[in-house]
Amino acid sequence: EGWRIRKNGTPFFITGSVSSIRDDAGNLIGFINILRDATERRDAEEKLVQAREQLAVSQKMEAIGKLTGGIAHDFNNLLMIIGGSAQIFARLLDPKLPRAIEAIQTAAKRGESLTRQLLTFSRHQHLSPTVVDLNASIKNMRTMIESSLRGNIVYNENIGDGVSPVKVDLAELELAIVNIAVNARDAMPNGGTFTLSVNAVTVDLDIGDNRLGEASFAIAFNDTGIGIPPNLLSKMFDPFFTTKEVGKGTGLGLSQVYGFAHQAGGTVKADSNVGQGTTITVYLPSCADEQITSKELSAARTKAGHSQRQTVLVVDDSGDVADVTSSLFEHLGYETIYRDSAEAALKLLEAGTKIDLVFSDIVMPGTIDGVGLAREIRSRYPNLPIALTTGYSDAAKAAPPNLRILRKPFDTEALRDFIQDIAASR
Template sequence: MSVGMTTNATKPTLRGTILAVDDEPDILVALEDLLEDEYRVLTTSRPAEALEMIAAEPDIDVILSDQRMPGLTGDALLAQAREISDAQAILLTGYADISAVVSALNRGGITGYVTKPWDPSLLRNAVRAAHERHRLARELATERALLRGLLDHSGDAIAFKDAQGRFLRLNARMATRLGAPSSEACLGRREAEVAGPGSEAAEAAVAADLAAIASGAPTETMVASGPEAAQTWSQVTRVPIRDAAGAVVNLAVIERDVTEQRLLEMRLRQADKMQALGTLAGGVAHDFNNLLTAILGSLELALPKVAGDARLSRLMTNATQAAQRGAALTKRLLTFSHRRDLQARVVDLNAVIRGMDDLLGRSLGGFVQVERALDDDVWPARVDPDQLELAILNLCINGRDAMPEGGVVALSTRNEVVRASADPNLKPGDYAVIAIRDTGTGIPPEILGRVFEPFFTTKGVGQGTGLGLAMVFGLVQQSGGTIRIDSEVGHGTTVLLYLPRSHEAVEPVQAAGAAPAPAPRRARVLVVDDDPQVRHVTASFLNGFGYDEAEVPSGEAALERLAAEPFDLVVADLAMPGMSGLDLAEAVRTHWPALPFLLVTGHAEAARIPADFSVLEKPFPSADLAARVAALLTQDV
């Protein structure tokens, strides 16, 4: 029968818990009286019940057991208790039971014994020492479990080393990083020994370990590894660990993979650069378009005056063609700066490729030969031709860069009917296919899957933006198609652009030299532009069409002129200092709502122009201006 059981036996307590086992109730009472001031005391006179209590009470710290008990001796009881509990054990025995003490030491793992009759002070001290050992053992076990959990489940590579940089403990992630078969294979060795001779990274790590130990201060370094095209970055933190005397005895090393973070930072920096470049490109394009408007307009106005001089006419025609090529390049510059929305129309893909002769010749240089194999019956496709030109140019430049000693870039077109495809982006249907093939170095398989990622580039720092293939991928996807890439190291790369077949007719491109439309009626037109050359060309065109024109250099001057005299139409530049063309147009709508207004700009995407405003982009031939003015004046009638 048990005695001295507390009512909250199953609840944990801040005090230590002692289990006393003795078949004599008087001894149990004496033990309880002796220890209850410091501990929670459980008692029982039956060994079998003691084992049940031990199984039900995981918080028992110390077991006090008599040796001589009916049914089960103390040493046997403590041996069974050892299998289910980590409690410290003290054997109570007489002087004649030394053999039992030896058995308890061997089988029951006792930490001490006290002879009967006991000395109260000696017994208390033995219990206190056993309780303290149990507390420290549990704290150590908890710390070990926490450390093991940290090591086994951390996403970082973690290791602990001695003062000579040799591994004491490490997790599997660190062993994998070192190329070791297991954590145990690294113990007692330095990184250079695990990685093998010739590993510069391992030797650098050993030097960094010893430097951190010598300095005694935590250090943090960024380490890059792998080939440049697929580089990874790790943030390595080294924390020296000191003993009670303050000497560095160990080193904790934590390596965190920060590749994604590093790539994100690089992408953000690259995005900032591209935004700045786009802004610069837009501003340059605006200025160039103003210059080209003045040049092309002046040449168009001057050509009829030299019709009798064949040599002079030929020179002016050459100048006009050169300026028109400059206008096309400026248009591509705006496209590159991401300031033009997709303007898809049905196009002849062969015509787009043939129209790139000059552009490809200037971009690829003399070491690259361009070949074409264009199918005369290739289907038309609905796509933005300017963006398609930029995509093809990007792919050709990539091919050139893959052939540093020169080679061939081959452009071809064909029709393909897709019945079924493993590519989820390639749906069944009819496709016009553009293939761009180079004879360059090819792309390694481990990189091939990443080439369409924004900002991913295999080129050196400052040599590539990582946006070329991403832009191409975006274009074909927005056009309803997809892109495929086949490459083999040493045997070149082929990129295939799949564009859905359009059953509509190819949309004709208006010829730049079309005859101006005649003036529908006599009208007064106010020309507003801060650039005097552009203003003069625009006014001269209008005068030649048969209109009465007046010129002012600013929006403020235009409002004064409109308030003073009547006009039938206003033609104004968009980008002007002070009052912009858009501000002027809104003011005109407010005060003269029936007055037609035409905005002229060399950079239409620089401002959000409402859809119901009429816009003409610079540089423009006189025919385009005439047609737009005639249409606006006709609407006004």
């Protein structure tokens, strides 16, 4: 086997054999040399090897995703208790303790960020996608991106003025861009240039169960850093994989980028040359046929607090989480009633108890989960608002699109905004 050159100068791959020709007496009288063009076969074999490697990577990522998704669900409940309790302590304890309380809250926020990145990677994060102008959204992030870099790094944007509509969770897009910017910063310890470009592209890629069609947008992030060796390039989107020193990175940043891109119906690619820098490209499908959603909230938002205290029914199988949730509601001026299952909540409503809002966890034991409870309430009590909360659940995918879901863990401010959004939309 080997390469040969055609008369026109193009290479082709051959398989060949040479055999001797002998007369009846056994004397060597010549040779037969047979060459076959095996270029197509070689190309097919190489594509098969690449496909097997991609399948192995996909299966590995899927297995890790299932593991991280399950862990993060329970971890978010713990963070809900820690963060919510810290807020309660801040209102009750001696004023000499604020620094300790602040440390607890900071740790809870850090844990929330880590689990959020884990869930996005595993594609189990409940997203709230809206159709946005990609160009305008990224331009609005300039200050945030520059603050993620360092003073000795020049930030350049190559973004057109046209409208580039994509359907994404804007918070997850921001997190993905920050994660890429931070990795670029760490790859340029002596300074350099970080360039973000947005371009309409024509691609045709299979992405798991999705297919990225021709109309797409590519967000390219280029740095002039140290680059990534070829043997590490295939691992860079793996969760917990990092080349940074212990304590300098979690290895979750780029895995969040991977999860965000795929959950948005796109994909992400990386190219790098050692000593010359790295380019990470996120591909997102175009939503040209959908209307861009205004990010302005309704002017009809209600103010926190009411002339008459309203009652919230808190439904959660975890008593500790329910205690924290009830305390946050009470801090906002609400009365609360607690039930530990959907069945118990429905019995309370059937008894005629006056409830102004039902706030339920999604994952609960029993025959009815939070989504099922929402369906029952909307059927029996159509004027009663209901909202759901979860740290992670595949059951959230079954929720009606007009049903509000608040991610755990949340604090008083997030809960207040959430309730105001519900009131403004009614």
